Amino acid sequence: MGNLLIVGTVAFDDIETPFGKSDRILGGAATFIGLSASHFNTESGIISVIGGDFPKAYLDIFKERNIDISGIDIQEEGKTFYWKGKYDYNLNDRETLVTDLNVLADFNPMVPEKFIDCDFLMLGNLHPDVQMAVIEQIPERPKLVVLDTMNFWMDNTPEQLAKVVGKVDVITINDEEARQLSGEYSLLKAAEKIHQMGPKYVVIKKGEHGALLFNNGDVFFAPALPLEEVFDPTGAGDTFAGGFIGYLASTNDISFDNMKRAVIYGSNFASFCVERFGVERMLNLSREEVRKRLKQFKQLTQFEIELTQ
Amino acid sequence: MGNLLIVGTVAFDDIETPFGKSDRILGGAATFIGLSASHFNTESGIISVIGGDFPKAYLDIFKERNIDISGIDIQEEGKTFYWKGKYDYNLNDRETLVTDLNVLADFNPMVPEKFIDCDFLMLGNLHPDVQMAVIEQIPERPKLVVLDTMNFWMDNTPEQLAKVVGKVDVITINDEEARQLSGEYSLLKAAEKIHQMGPKYVVIKKGEHGALLFNNGDVFFAPALPLEEVFDPTGAGDTFAGGFIGYLASTNDISFDNMKRAVIYGSNFASFCVERFGVERMLNLSREEVRKRLKQFKQLTQFEIELTQ
Numbered sequence: 001m002g003n004l005l006i007v008g009t010v011a012f013d014d015i016e017t018p019f020g021k022s023d024r025i026l027g028g029a030a031t032f033i034g035l036s037a038s039h040f041n042t043e044s045g046i047i048s049v050i051g052g053d054f055p056k057a058y059l060d061i062f063k064e065r066n067i068d069i070s071g072i073d074i075q076e077e078g079k080t081f082y083w084k085g086k087y088d089y090n091l092n093d094r095e096t097l098v099t100d101l102n103v104l105a106d107f108n109p110m111v112p113e114k115f116i117d118c119d120f121l122m123l124g125n126l127h128p129d130v131q132m133a134v135i136e137q138i139p140e141r142p143k144l145v146v147l148d149t150m151n152f153w154m155d156n157t158p159e160q161l162a163k164v165v166g167k168v169d170v171i172t173i174n175d176e177e178a179r180q181l182s183g184e185y186s187l188l189k190a191a192e193k194i195h196q197m198g199p200k201y202v203v204i205k206k207g208e209h210g211a212l213l214f215n216n217g218d219v220f221f222a223p224a225l226p227l228e229e230v231f232d233p234t235g236a237g238d239t240f241a242g243g244f245i246g247y248l249a250s251t252n253d254i255s256f257d258n259m260k261r262a263v264i265y266g267s268n269f270a271s272f273c274v275e276r277f278g279v280e281r282m283l284n285l286s287r288e289e290v291r292k293r294l295k296q297f298k299q300l301t302q303f304e305i306e307l308t309q
Numbered sequence: 310m311g312n313l314l315i316v317g318t319v320a321f322d323d324i325e326t327p328f329g330k331s332d333r334i335l336g337g338a339a340t341f342i343g344l345s346a347s348h349f350n351t352e353s354g355i356i357s358v359i360g361g362d363f364p365k366a367y368l369d370i371f372k373e374r375n376i377d378i379s380g381i382d383i384q385e386e387g388k389t390f391y392w393k394g395k396y397d398y399n400l401n402d403r404e405t406l407v408t409d410l411n412v413l414a415d416f417n418p419m420v421p422e423k424f425i426d427c428d429f430l431m432l433g434n435l436h437p438d439v440q441m442a443v444i445e446q447i448p449e450r451p452k453l454v455v456l457d458t459m460n461f462w463m464d465n466t467p468e469q470l471a472k473v474v475g476k477v478d479v480i481t482i483n484d485e486e487a488r489q490l491s492g493e494y495s496l497l498k499a500a501e502k503i504h505q506m507g508p509k510y511v512v513i514k515k516g517e518h519g520a521l522l523f524n525n526g527d528v529f530f531a532p533a534l535p536l537e538e539v540f541d542p543t544g545a546g547d548t549f550a551g552g553f554i555g556y557l558a559s560t561n562d563i564s565f566d567n568m569k570r571a572v573i574y575g576s577n578f579a580s581f582c583v584e585r586f587g588v589e590r591m592l593n594l595s596r597e598e599v600r601k602r603l604k605q606f607k608q609l610t611q612f613e614i615e616l617t618q
Contacts, residue, residue: 089494188536220608220609221609221610226495226497228497257612257613261612302612303570303610304566307604
């Protein structure tokens with residue numbers, strides 16, 4: 001078992017979907033990643049920043065799930081990062097209504113002593129300079145560094161982004177972002193270009209269309225589970241990333257075959273995430289439910305075929 | 310081995326993509342289905358209609374691939390169905406520039422004596438009344454009847470379409486069409502509604518995002534192979550259908566496990582189809598290339614996971 005350090009936002013989300021409104025609930029990349037990864041047997045901690053308005057009850061959620069929060073900086077005078085968004089009827093397109101960075105604007109991440117020698121490092125979507133600041137505080141390279149990012153940083157801080165992308169082992173982005181980052185429409189070509197920027201592994205998330213894992217010419221695909229209802233897609237990508245790295249950390253195995261299982265776990269958890277608002281489903285998810293859905297993933301994808309035919 | 314009857318258009322296509330123009334080439338649903346299915350060891354025939362302008366060399370293509378063309382009605386005085394289309398830079402959106410039905414306008418399909426007792430019947434996309442006319446000429450129900458259709462018939466002939474949909478075992482449509490036909494956004498729910506209309510099996514084609522096979526609560530997913538280049542998507546759906554039914558007919562096995570293999574073969578052939586204009590790739594495709602790509606499909610999708618974890 002390797003220990004896992006997660007860097008990312010801890011936030012208030014305010015979500016409107018065709019099915020209802022959430023009001024102000026617990027959100028943020030590190031939240032979704034951490035709660036998802038907490039379903040595996042691994043020691044984990046979060047680095048983030050919150051304001052004095054952040055409820056103690058929310059912090060208790062992390063503690064109850066054995067997530068170390070000594071790296072969460074509480075700025076008593078400040079306000080927690082707030083995001084408000086609204087989804088279209090098909091839940092694929094969303095509009096950001098409000099983004100209040102608040103304490104996130106001056107986030108200066110500090111790696112707790114305990115996690116200086118972490119084995120697995122997950123850099124959630126953040127300003128690339130903040131992601132780099134964390135890498136620089138860890139003298140011995142972790143076993144695996146995974147980076148998530150988004151089009152915003154490609155548009156606004158491309159040079160800083162390129163620098164941090166050059167330092168990581170795995171990048172997780174969505175299909176449009178992979179196309180933007182690489183300038184290639186074909187995802188196969190996009191992954192090749194991104195390999196050349198640094199990451200040995202490229203994970204391309206396609207939402208309801210699944211996720212692709214690329215490594216040095218090898219490709220693996222995990223479908224999204226077809227669902228009766230998608231209620232709220234917020235955090236699905238981070239929940240995927242949390243399942244991915246949580247599984248790798250708990251098994252302490254970064255072979256390609258184990259990464260395949262990790263993306264299946266990521267898709268598995270993401271399929272639960274979207275069933276309720278925010279982190280609700282991740283907090284009420286049994287081992288048996290995960291096992292059952294894993295079986296559905298097998299039925300969905302596994303086949304026997306004679307190659308000699 | 311069961312014999313296979315294919316009903317559908319044989320046409321001239323005129324295609325423009327960001328990579329080039331095809332001029333007037335061989336196209337049509339029955340053409341793509343037939344040439345795709347001809348890669349399997351099965352006796353097959355096509356029912357269609359063409360004009361006096363149809364080149365003998367094109368008919369020879371079918372004959373050379375052992376496809377019976379006695380069911381292709383040649384209207385010497387008429388002109389062959391002609392379609393002209395143009396694809397967007399991303400190859401997902403296409404615009405129809407010209408549709409000249411010509412001899413197709415009065416198509417009166419006649420099932421050749423030889424195929425009256427066919428085991429497998431593939432109804433390519435056509436007016437639902439034409440599809441029904443073929444079903445009605447076959448007194449003994451074939452082992453499997455597969456129907457392809459499109460949004461045009463949902464818009465313009467919904468009652469006739471519902472009638473023929475109620476008569477078939479398998480329907481193959483794309484995701485948007487499945488949503489339109491069922492009124493459900495979730496593809497899982499859409500498939501359930503479509504089951505209730507008649508077909509025991511529902512195949513939902515998602516283009517570059519793969520294909521789903523539904524049967525009575527079971528779901529199987531075949532991804533599309535990630536490709537370096539997509540040159541021309543015309544006929545990919547029909548090539549998929551041809552691979553699907555060709556495999557089923559050649560193995561004479563309609564179990565769900567065999568249908569899984571059939572959708573994998575369908576995806577396999579479709580991945581070749583898009584590499585060149587029209588049927589070019591289907592006419593120059595070796596058994597070894599198919600086998601190699603089948604291996605890629607396995608690597609792309611197969612994983613080992615402990616369910617007890």
